[in-house]
Amino acid sequence: MVNFLQFFQNNWLNISAALWFLFCFNGYMYYAKLHSFDRPCLASALHQYRHQWMLRMLTREMRIADNAAIANLEKSVAFFASTTMLILAGLMTILGSTEKAIGLMEGFPFSIPASRTEWEVKIVMLILVFVYAFFKFTWSLRQYGFVTIMVGAAPLQDKEHLEEQREALAKRIASMISMAANNFNIGLRTYYYSIAILTWFINPWVFIISTAAIVFILYRREFKSSTLKILMMDDHKTDKQISKP
Numbered sequence: 001m002v003n004f005l006q007f008f009q010n011n012w013l014n015i016s017a018a019l020w021f022l023f024c025f026n027g028y029m030y031y032a033k034l035h036s037f038d039r040p041c042l043a044s045a046l047h048q049y050r051h052q053w054m055l056r057m058l059t060r061e062m063r064i065a066d067n068a069a070i071a072n073l074e075k076s077v078a079f080f081a082s083t084t085m086l087i088l089a090g091l092m093t094i095l096g097s098t099e100k101a102i103g104l105m106e107g108f109p110f111s112i113p114a115s116r117t118e119w120e121v122k123i124v125m126l127i128l129v130f131v132y133a134f135f136k137f138t139w140s141l142r143q144y145g146f147v148t149i150m151v152g153a154a155p156l157q158d159k160e161h162l163e164e165q166r167e168a169l170a171k172r173i174a175s176m177i178s179m180a181a182n183n184f185n186i187g188l189r190t191y192y193y194s195i196a197i198l199t200w201f202i203n204p205w206v207f208i209i210s211t212a213a214i215v216f217i218l219y220r221r222e223f224k225s226s227t228l229k230i231l232m233m234d235d236h237k238t239d240k241q242i243s244k245p
Helices: 002-035 042-057 064-095 098-105 116-153 163-200 204-223 226-232 235-243
Strands: none
Touching: 002 116, 002 163, 002 204, 042 163, 042 204, 042 226, 064 116, 064 163, 116 163, 163 204, 204 226
16 A cells, blocks of 8 residues: 555656546547537538438449449548558567667656656557557448448339338448448547657656647537538538638
């Protein structure tokens, strides 16, 4: 018990910074998922576009363009999945040269000296974050593969399939695409948070501030960005906006 209290006293700032990071990481994820159903955001707006896309896809006999678009989305996810593996390999290499890395960081402004154990804990935390991202990217990749199968199995437009059946099928395929996109988005968020973790190697206070800044940036982009405003415009408003000098 005494050793635990002594450890906490010596590392209270790093422990508090790590807990703050976990709170922001999970808290924003919960907030974004909860409010994607009751307020405008990129996720809800794009889901509507995916639903319209699938409705139009069901009316086409030739679906080469639709499959090409899905394949293009898969390429983006595959790129980040492979990049994440390279990053993990680099982080594992850094674990073997901690002393050199510590010496390199000592010259940074506002840098606080850290022990070897502290450095290794920080690197392990980075590794865990990228492992989480890798699982999200690969699951997103598989879900896009499921979408390709669903599109291939979608029936052609005929009298045998009622409008209600086509609507239900379009909703299912659009929901699968949104699930894949959501996992990809979560993987991208971990890249943002990894930038905050990098500042932890300099100073725990900088880590705390940068984590809050990352949450603010993500919130602005997903709930308040100009991109969202354009996605939420109807055709009439868009025409007016374009006609302005």
